[in-house]
Amino acid sequence: MADQVQISIQEQEEREEREHFARVINSFKFYKLHSLKRLHLSKVSYMNLSDQHKSRILGYMDNLETIQTCVVHNYEVIKLILQDCQFMFLNKDECISDADFERVKKADCAPPTSEEMDKVRTTLRQIVRDWSEDGRAEREACYQPVMHAVLTESRKPSDVKILVPGAGLGRLVFEFARLGYSCQGNDWSLHMLLASNFILNRCQERNSMVVYPWVHQYTNNLATKDQTRRCMFPDISPLQISSDSDFSMVAGDFTKIYTEPNSWNAVVTVFFLDTAHNIIEYLETIYTILAPGGYLVNLGPLLYHWAGQVNEMSVELSYEELRKVMLDIGFEIEKEEMNVRCMYTQNPLSLMQNYYNCVMFVARKPLPRPTHHDQSS
Amino acid sequence: MADQVQISIQEQEEREEREHFARVINSFKFYKLHSLKRLHLSKVSYMNLSDQHKSRILGYMDNLETIQTCVVHNYEVIKLILQDCQFMFLNKDECISDADFERVKKADCAPPTSEEMDKVRTTLRQIVRDWSEDGRAEREACYQPVMHAVLTESRKPSDVKILVPGAGLGRLVFEFARLGYSCQGNDWSLHMLLASNFILNRCQERNSMVVYPWVHQYTNNLATKDQTRRCMFPDISPLQISSDSDFSMVAGDFTKIYTEPNSWNAVVTVFFLDTAHNIIEYLETIYTILAPGGYLVNLGPLLYHWAGQVNEMSVELSYEELRKVMLDIGFEIEKEEMNVRCMYTQNPLSLMQNYYNCVMFVARKPLPRPTHHDQSS
Numbered sequence: 001m002a003d004q005v006q007i008s009i010q011e012q013e014e015r016e017e018r019e020h021f022a023r024v025i026n027s028f029k030f031y032k033l034h035s036l037k038r039l040h041l042s043k044v045s046y047m048n049l050s051d052q053h054k055s056r057i058l059g060y061m062d063n064l065e066t067i068q069t070c071v072v073h074n075y076e077v078i079k080l081i082l083q084d085c086q087f088m089f090l091n092k093d094e095c096i097s098d099a100d101f102e103r104v105k106k107a108d109c110a111p112p113t114s115e116e117m118d119k120v121r122t123t124l125r126q127i128v129r130d131w132s133e134d135g136r137a138e139r140e141a142c143y144q145p146v147m148h149a150v151l152t153e154s155r156k157p158s159d160v161k162i163l164v165p166g167a168g169l170g171r172l173v174f175e176f177a178r179l180g181y182s183c184q185g186n187d188w189s190l191h192m193l194l195a196s197n198f199i200l201n202r203c204q205e206r207n208s209m210v211v212y213p214w215v216h217q218y219t220n221n222l223a224t225k226d227q228t229r230r231c232m233f234p235d236i237s238p239l240q241i242s243s244d245s246d247f248s249m250v251a252g253d254f255t256k257i258y259t260e261p262n263s264w265n266a267v268v269t270v271f272f273l274d275t276a277h278n279i280i281e282y283l284e285t286i287y288t289i290l291a292p293g294g295y296l297v298n299l300g301p302l303l304y305h306w307a308g309q310v311n312e313m314s315v316e317l318s319y320e321e322l323r324k325v326m327l328d329i330g331f332e333i334e335k336e337e338m339n340v341r342c343m344y345t346q347n348p349l350s351l352m353q354n355y356y357n358c359v360m361f362v363a364r365k366p367l368p369r370p371t372h373h374d375q376s377s
Numbered sequence: 378m379a380d381q382v383q384i385s386i387q388e389q390e391e392r393e394e395r396e397h398f399a400r401v402i403n404s405f406k407f408y409k410l411h412s413l414k415r416l417h418l419s420k421v422s423y424m425n426l427s428d429q430h431k432s433r434i435l436g437y438m439d440n441l442e443t444i445q446t447c448v449v450h451n452y453e454v455i456k457l458i459l460q461d462c463q464f465m466f467l468n469k470d471e472c473i474s475d476a477d478f479e480r481v482k483k484a485d486c487a488p489p490t491s492e493e494m495d496k497v498r499t500t501l502r503q504i505v506r507d508w509s510e511d512g513r514a515e516r517e518a519c520y521q522p523v524m525h526a527v528l529t530e531s532r533k534p535s536d537v538k539i540l541v542p543g544a545g546l547g548r549l550v551f552e553f554a555r556l557g558y559s560c561q562g563n564d565w566s567l568h569m570l571l572a573s574n575f576i577l578n579r580c581q582e583r584n585s586m587v588v589y590p591w592v593h594q595y596t597n598n599l600a601t602k603d604q605t606r607r608c609m610f611p612d613i614s615p616l617q618i619s620s621d622s623d624f625s626m627v628a629g630d631f632t633k634i635y636t637e638p639n640s641w642n643a644v645v646t647v648f649f650l651d652t653a654h655n656i657i658e659y660l661e662t663i664y665t666i667l668a669p670g671g672y673l674v675n676l677g678p679l680l681y682h683w684a685g686q687v688n689e690m691s692v693e694l695s696y697e698e699l700r701k702v703m704l705d706i707g708f709e710i711e712k713e714e715m716n717v718r719c720m721y722t723q724n725p726l727s728l729m730q731n732y733y734n735c736v737m738f739v740a741r742k743p744l745p746r747p748t749h750h751d752q753s754s
Contacts, residue, residue, distance in 0.1 A: 304596045
C-alpha cells in the first residue's frame with residue numbers, strides 16, 4: 001500500500017515536471033510575439049506624436065525596424081536552443097509529449113507570465129556572461145576568486161571531485177574540467193539547462209553564433225546603436241576540452257539529487273546560496289555531501305530569490321546569521337572576503353548599472369578528530 | 378456653451394485630482410498594515426522551520442520584533458506627514474473631503490497597488506537622500522555638478538530666477554535659495570509634496586526626527602542590525618534660510634503650469650527629464666519658458682518612467698537622439714559630461730548596489746541675433 005502511494009506521488013511529480021518543462025519551452029516560443037508586442041508600444045507612441053515632434057526625431061522608426069530585425073534573429077537562436085529539447089532529459093526517448101503541450105496551452109497556465117518571459121530575456125544575457133568575449137570582465141570577477149581558492153589546494157586536479165550547484169550555462173564547470181578536475185554542474189532552471197545544452201553540445205566553432213542581448217533595453221542608452229549591438233558566442237569552442245575529462249551537467253533540485261554523504265571534495269557556489277527557500281537546508285546538504293576535509297567555496301550576494309513571495313518559504317539571513325549557521329553545522333571558515341565587486345548580466349554601456357558587494361568564503365568540513373580526543377571530550 | 382463645457386471639464390479634472398490625492402493619502406495610511414503583512418511572511422517561514430533549524434538561528438525572531446518596532450515608528454512619522462495634508466493645496470480651506478476618502482475606499486480603487494506602496498517606502502528613503510547626513514555623499518554627487526554650473530555664471534544670485542522641475546523633497550531648491558537665488562521647485566508627485574511640506578514647514582530643529590529607511594530590505598544585509606538602523610533628519614534646520622528669500626514649491630504637471638514664455642533665467646533638472654511621457658515636449662516647454670540667454674542644466678540617466686507601459690505614451694530617446702532634439706529646438710549645448718556617477722536612495726551597506734552613469738549638460742537658449750543678421754538670412 002505504501003509502495004502504491006509512493007508510485008502515485010512519483011507519477012504526480014513526473015506529470016508536474018513534464019508540465020513545468022512544457023511551460024518553459026512555451027515561454028521560449030512566446031519570445032518573438034512578446035518582444036514584438038513591446039516594440040509595438042514604442043511604435044504606437046511614435047505614431048501618436050505630432051508631425052512637428054516626429055520631424056525632430058528622424059530615424060526613430062528606422063531604429064525600431066532594426067530592433068525588430070534583432071528580435072527576429074534572437075528568435076532564430078531560440079529555435080536552435082529548442083531544437084532537440086524533447087529528448088534532453090530523464091534518459092528517456094521522449095521526455096515531453098504533444099499532450100504535455102496541450103495541457104500548457106489550456107487557459108489556466110498559458111500565456112507565459114512576465115516573470116517567465118523575463119527569464120527568456122535573461123537567458124540571452126547569460127549567454128553573454130558565460131560564453132562571450134563581451135562577458136569576460138564580468139565573468140572573471142566572479143569566477144577567478146573561487147577558482148583561485150580551489151587552485152591553492154595542493155591536491156592533483158584529477159583526484160578532486162567538484163560539484164557546482166547553480167551552474168547556469170556551465171562555464172565555471174567547463175573551466176574546472178579544462179584544468180583536469182572531475183566536475184559536475186547542477187541547475188534547477190530549465191531555461192538555463194536548455195541554453196547550456198545548446199552551447200555545450202551543439203555550438204562547435206568559436207564565435208559562430210550571434211545574439212542581440214540588449215535589444216530589450218529601450219531606456220538608458222547613450223547611443224541609439226547601443227540597443228541593437230550584437231554579441232558573438234561562444235568565445236571558446238566547447239569542444240576544447242580533453243575527451244577523457246569527467247564533466248557533466250545534471251538537471252534538478254539540488255537538495256533532492258545530492259544526498260550521498262562524503263561524496264565530493266569541493267562544492268563551489270557562485271550566486272547560488274540565495275536561491276534557497278531555506279538556506280540552512282542548503283548548507284546542511286553541502287556539509288553532508290562533502291568528504292571530510294572537503295570544502296565549500298562561495299561567492300555571491302544574499303538576494304534571496306523567494307523573498308517576500310506569498311506561500312513560499314523564504315528564510316532571509318544576513319551574512320552575520322549565515323556565518324553562525326555554518327559554524328553551528330560544523331564548518332570551519334578558512335577564508336572570508338567582503339566587498340568582492342561583481343556584476344550579473346550587466347550591459348556595460350547602459351546608463352544604469354547594478355553591482356553586488358559579494359561575500360566570498362571558504363568553509364571546510366573538518367577531518368574527524370583522532371579517537372583519543374573523542375574519548376577525552 | 379463653450380464656457381459651460383470648459384467648466385465641466387474643470388470640474389471633472391478637479392474631481393479626479395481630489396481622488397488622486399485621496400489615493401495617495403490612502404497609500405500612506407496603508408503603510409503599517411502593508412509592512413506588517415510583509416513581516417508576517419518572514420514570521421510564517423520561521424514558524425515552519427524544523428526545531429533543529431530554529432535552534433541554528435537563535436535571535437531571528439527577536440530581529441523580526443525589532444523590525445516591527447521600526448515599522449510602527451515609521452508610521453508615526455507618516456502620520457505627522459499627513460497631519461495637515463487636508464489644507465495643503467489649491468489655496469482652499471479644505472482641499473480634500475471625507476467624501477473624497479469615501480470614493481477611494483470603494484472597491485474599484487482601494488487597496489493601494491504595490492506600486493503605490495513602493496512610493497511610500499521610497500519617500501522614506503528620499504528623506505535620507507535629501508535631508509540627512511547619511512544621504513550627504515549621494516546628494517552631493519547629484520547636486521554639486523549642477524550647482525557648480527549655475528554658480529559659474531557671473532550674474533548676481535538675486536537677479537537669477539531658477540526653476541527646479543521634479544524638485545522632490547526640495548533640498549536642491551533650498552540650497553539655491555540659501556545662496557540668494559530666487560528659486561521655485563515643482564513636483565507632480567503628491568507623495569513627494571506631502572513629505573517636502575512636512576520637512577520644510579514642520580521640522581524645525583536639526584536631527585529632531587528619526588526614521589528607519591532600510592527596514593523593508595530583508596535581503597542583502599551583511600549584519601542583521603543593518604536592516605533596522607536609524608536615520609536622523611533633517612541634517613539642517615529648514616528655518617536656516619533668509620526670511621526675505623524667494624523660495625517656493627508648486628504642485629502639479631510641469632507642462633501645464635509653466636507656459637509663460639521667457640520667464641526663467643535657469644531651469645535645473647536632476648533625475649527629471651526621463652519622467653516625461655514625451656521628452657520632446659518637456660524640452661520645448663523648457664525652451665519656451667527660458668528667457669533668452671537662459672539655460673537648462675541637467676543631470677540624470679534616461680530611465681523613462683513610462684517605458685513599456687500599455688496605454689501610456691513613452692518616447693524613449695537615446696542621449697544621442699535627445700541631443701539632436703535639443704539642437705533642433707534651438708538650444709546651444711555649452712557643456713556636456715558623461716559618466717557622472719550618481720546613486721538614488723541607495724542603502725550604502727547593502728550587498729546590492731545600483732548606480733547611474735549620468736549625463737550632465739548645460740544647454741542655452743541663445744540671445745536673439747542682431748537685426749541685420751536676421752535680414753541677411
